[in-house]
Amino acid sequence: MPELPEVETVRTGLEPLLRGREIASVICHRSSLRYPLPDLTALVGKTVIGVRRRAKYLLFDIDDGQTLVWHLGMTGQFHVLPQQTQAGSHEHVCFNLSYGQSLRYRDARRFGYAGLLHAEDFEKHAWFAALGPEPLSDDFSVNHLIEACSSRKAPIKNVIMDAGVVVGVGNIYASESLYRAGIHPTRAAGRISAPRLGLLVKVIREVLEEAIDAGGSSISDFVNADGKPGYFAHSFQVYGRHGDRCFACDKQIKRISQAGRSTFYCSSCQR
DNA sequence: AAATGAACCTGTTTGC
DNA sequence: TGCAAACAGGTTCATT
Incomplete structure (x- = not known):
């Protein structure tokens, strides 16, 4: 599904909906996508302080100093829906948030993947270490x-x-x-x-x-x-x-x- | 070293 | 119409 403009569009849409929201509970319908998922229940009680993007990765900054890194693969989607909404097909993860809403991850082909990394050195992770410059930055000269x-x-x-x-x-x-x-x-x-x-x-x-x-x-x-x-x-x-x-x-x-x-x-x- | 192809999966479109 | 093959926004790994 997504190249940089699509991931940036998702980030822009999610940021105001998630910033300042506490994660009340997490429902995981499978333990792995492309790779095994991290322990997402570790996020319960934590607050999302912002959503950034690097390359085609979404970066959910958490108030405990960690960053939830998420790649959408080919068909990954995030939606913010009322908590009572039934899980849709291929919906793999649901984060219940404060104020009655929930963040859902859906991905038919399951090429997406996620990791829970330390915010200050996430760029040292293998997913990021060899990446070139952002195309919209001056570094892409x-x-x-x-x-x-x-x-x-x-x-x-x-x-x-x-x-x-x-x-x-x-x-x-x-x-x-x-x-x-x-x-x-x-x-x-x-x-x-x-x-x-x-x-x-x-x-x-x-x-x-x-x-x-x-x-x-x-x-x-x-x-x-x-x-x-x-x-x-x-x-x-x-x-x-x-x-x-x-x-x-x-x-x-x-x-x-x-x-x-x-x-x-x-x-x-x-x- | 560098380039191609296969693999990971499911859904939709195309072609016989 | 029906079925099978081809194809799909990404990335990584094995094989030339």
Whole structure:
């Protein structure tokens, strides 16, 4: 389900609903998702003091100095519902909160995972230690991308999806960004000029910011904490449009497979 | 070293 | 229509 804009949309929706809420009880319907779940009952009686995001991870800061780290995988969703609401299908965890509401985690494919880490050094954990910069921060500079691409023979699409290079760019926004930058997705990263990589940095930022402003992209089932879909899918130029015409040049959008993922591009506009 | 493919799961779409 | 194969927003691990 989620790339960076979708996770950020979830974070924005959850933060005001959770900040200052005490966790009254926890109901766990299974002991493991992708990995075994941490002991979530340790959170009973604790208070959520904030919700942050790093890469595609949600970070629930707890008042005892711990951070509940949660990755949504492909189909993970968080919803805030009244406590009396029946558990939905594929609902694996329910946190009952003060003031009669509950935070529910639902995840059909169960690729999501969670951990309970110490807030002050969570970035040393294996999930975070090798991550590259946030794409919307100044650390994701033109020089950083030039450095990461230099002498690399891998296709540029694979490089911008490499979380060690830059985080948060998933399969949708990789295709959309390369289209906007006019760069062919199979081009070797090390054979792209510095000005073109500079343009790529700029458009990755633009695409992600526009998607966040639109509340994310809902392809089949992405919804935010209020159960509302995002609208950025209406803005796709290439993703999922294979066989249809390019809005710019009228040629057919192509679909290929790279590293096991579908890539969409225009062979005329992207070189 | 770096790149591909499989694996983890279930639900939905596509194609014969 | 019905069934099976293909495919889906992510990440990690094993195998070239």
